[in-house]
Amino acid sequence: MPRPDYPSQTVIITGASSGIGASFARALAARGANLILVARRRDRLEALASELERAHGVTVTPIALDLTSPTAGAELKAAVLAAGCTPTSLINNAGFGTFGEFQDEDPARLADEIAVDVSALVQLSSAFLPTLVAGGGFLINVASMAAYTPTPRMAVYGAAKAFVLSFTESLWAELRGSGVTAFALSPGATSTEFNAVVGTDDATAGARMRTPEQVVATALAHLERRSPGPSVIDGRSNRVAALVGRLASRRSIVTLMHRLTGPTRRRTATSAPA
Incomplete structure (x- = not known):
């Protein structure tokens, strides 16, 4: 697979108002890609769009959208068409977590x-995959280190990210030969708004933080490989941890994770999607 021709790409980035999403936007704009930035916070999107257009001369289209909508895929596709854009690549970065005993969590919040x-x-992968195939672009779905182990007190988040990892690796196999590069990106603890949204630093269990720029550098280095694999983990220590998790028993791993996330840590926290 040849290195992406970034100036020919128009990349949708969800969760683009901060953190890893904003870092993806800056890195891709610097490489000459046009962007479609998606998040709830229109003011942040517009500020970032202006910054990148001035700095790199690319076209950046901000679209404010709440991805908790049950028709998010159709809504974003309609908004993209209305803006006159033809996306060729997609980075599904938007996501958030909750922290607390499952029985104490708000069901509505878990549904979001x-x-x-x-x-x-x-939905977004389905909605835009035909244009990605036509444009010979890429699909990056952001998973998490939580995908590799059961995660007590973040049970829904860990299960959701395990789904993202499995789903994306399956797409990688299905899309081989299509011209589309698909893979899952799994960051560990990263200096973003994640803990602030979750409501506690306990969510990352005191792990050493990576920066969003390091995570994006890992993703783009993987994308630019001759034959990118179905997934990539950011950070050497995280890769080692994933390997250890595969070698240890499920009982041992879930017991360890339960210890790391409690019992002295806060049991509940409020959150809202980015």
Whole structure:
């Protein structure tokens, strides 16, 4: 697979108002790609769009959209068409987590978490895949290190990210030979608004933080490989942890994760999707 011709690409990035999404936007704009930025916060999107257009001379289209909508895929596709854009690549980065004992969580909040982390990602992948194939672009779905282990007190988040990992690796196999490069990106603890949205630093269990720029550099280096694999983990220590998780028993891993996330840590927290 040849290195992407970035100036020929128009890339949708969800969750683009901050963190990893904004870092993807800056890195891709610097490579000459046009962008479609998607998040709830229109003011942040418009500020970032202006910054990137001035700095790199690319076209950046901000679209404010709440991805908890049950018709998020159709809504975004309509908005993109109305803006006169033809996307060739998609980065499903939007997501959020909750922290607390499952029995204490707000069911409506958990439904929103599943809507953003799972349903919207599947809908957008389905809605835009034909144009990605036509444009010979790429599909990057952001999973998490939580995809590799059961995650007590973040049970829904971990399960959602395990879905993203499995779903995307399956797409990687289906899309071989189509001209589309698809893979899952799994960051570990990263210096973003994730903990602020979750409501506690306990969600990352005191892990050493990577930066959004490091995560994006890992993703783009993988994308530019001759034959990118179905998934990539950011950070050497995270790759080692994933390997250890595969070698240890499920009982041992879930017991360890339960210890890391409690019991002295806060049991509940409020959150809202990015």
